[in-house]
Amino acid sequence: MREPATRHFWAPQFECATRERLADIQNEKLAAMLPYLYEHSAFYRAKLKAAKLTPRDLKSVADLPKFPIVTKDEMARDVAARPPWGTYTPIDDKIWRARGWMVFSTSGTTATPRSFRYTALDAELWATTSARALYAMGVRAGDTALTCTNYNPHVFFWSIHHAFNLMRVAVLPGGVATQRRLQMLDLYQPTILAATPSYSLHLANAMREAGGDPASSSVMKVICGGEPASGIASTRARIETTWNAQLHDVYGCTEAVPGGWAFTCREGVRRVARATHQHPVATHVQEDLQIWEVVDSETLEPVAPGGRGLTVVTNLNSEGSPQLRFMVGDFAEFDYGKCACGRTFARARGGFNGRADDMLNIRGLKLFPAVVEEIVRGFDALGNEFQIVLETDGVMDTFTIVAETSQPVDEFFARELSARLEAEVIRQCELRPRIELMPPGTLPRTEFKARRVIDRRRIL
Ligand SMILES: [Zn+2]
Structure with a gap:
């Protein structure tokens, strides 16, 4: 749908459908998708055959567990054997030449990137289904959005850009330089800032350093993607307080788009506030x-x-990447009750904030970087930047938190702050960290996903 249906909902026939109706829609789409995938994707055909299944064996959502979960490693092996595209998507060269729209890919720093070819139909689906999410956040025609993105193949920024276009939300493409973005904020007074959570805080600091005040800027909503934001309470509080704005975030993965961002709704966020x-x-x-x-x-x-575990997604609404039981791998638990906003779509309680791949094993204990982020951002005297540095000392792992202070501090205050931070990490993580406090502005800044973990451990 290219227009909102009501004042509150873009597509209420889906967003507010009964659970039974949603199950019917899923079953119908699954029945249509499986033969398409079987015919056009050698990867899925081989995997179904290995499991002694045909598309007819997976008639409904209840049958899905018969099919073994697809992992990133399997996709990586497929693309290494058949570069550059692999066979895990149904797009061949003929379709690509006829309807090709855009390529998205994983970073590929250590292996052949996993690439995904999306079509013109995907572009359309992407805009309309992302618009639903933005509408639920309260974004309306007449808003103006500053998008802080380089020209990179990141699904969050391209989908939000196309959804803004569809919704008649004017877009200010923020270029690549922070100074230019600050100038645009000042000149054009956007109501929305779209950025990664780390960058939204970095931009606010840069504004303060230039004599401005983000809390009194025109920004009413900060919309984040690319990193967890809403699920980490202290990061959420910091972004909302810093910008004096409502924080929303979207969640998805490169493999299973377009469309289908997970999103926070206005009512849910108000309750938190x-x-x-x-x-x-x-x-x-x-x-x-x-x-x-x-x-x-x-x-x-x-x-x-309602139980907790790792997320697995089946993507029903894509020409370019209809994936079946793909392991996204975030820890989550779902609430299937109706939300205060009126939507019946299930909700991940506490959001998505711990991908299993990110989990660190330190001296036999599990640690999610998001937990350290939650602790660090809970201290007003600490800045926005921090790193977790892991090294080997003899046979022992050392675990150091390097954090910037928000203001220059004297030695006495630094000692006291280090002790409080250490005590809080021990209390919550059962691990004793070394603490290194740095003056403001010393740790590297990133435009995109922040690199928080530096693992220099030797493998013994
Ligand atoms: Zn809601």
Whole structure:
């Protein structure tokens, strides 16, 4: 749908459908997608055959667990054997020449990148389904958005750009330089800032250094993607307070788009604001477009409804990348009750903030970088930048948190702050860190996803 249907909902027939109706839609789309995938993707054909399945064996969502989960490693092996595209998508050269729109890919720093070819139809689906999410956040025609993105193949920025175009939200392409973006904020007074969470804080600091005040800027909403934001309470509080704006975020993965961003809704975020950021934020998944399963992290078997586990997605609404049971690998638990906003789409309680791949194993204990972020951002005396540095000392792992202070501090205050930070990390993570405090502005800044973990451990 290219227009909102009502004042509150872009597509209420899907967003507010009964759970039974959503299940019917998923089953219908699954039945249409499987023969297409079987015919056009050698990767899926081989995987179905190996499991002794035909498309007819997966008639409904209840049959899905018969099909083994697809991992990133499997896709990586496929693309290494058949570069540059692999066979895990149904797009061949003929379709690509006829309807090609854009290529998105993983970074490929250590191996052949996993690449995804999306078509003109995908572009259309992407805009309309992302518009639903933005509409639920309260974005309306007449808003103006500053998008802080380089010209990179990142799904968040391109989808938000196309959705803004569709919604008649004027876009200010922010270029690549922070100074230019600050000038645009000042000159054009955008109501929306779209950026990664780290960059939104970096931009605010740069504004302060230039004598401005982000809290009194024109920005009413900060919309984040690319890194967890809403699910980390202290980061959420910091971004909302810094910009004096409502924070929203979207969630998805390069493999299973277009469309189907998970998103925070206006009502859900308001409730959190009333509870002074203590409530977890819930993130809606768009269930007429995707099937979200939660599986046990050890056995990979589905967990009971509402249980915690790793996310697996089946993407029903794509010509370029209709994936079947792809392991996204975020820890999540879903609430299937109706939200205060009126939507029936399930919500990930507390959002998505811990991808299993990101989990660190330090001296036999598990640690998510997001937990350290939550702690660091909870200290007003600490700045926005921090790193987790892991090294080997003899046979022991050392775990150091390098954090910037928000203001220059004297030695006495630094010692006291280090001790409080150390105590809080021990309390929450059961690990004793070394703390290194740095003056403001010393750690590297990133435009895109921040590199928080430096692992220099020797493999013994
Ligand atoms: Zn909601």
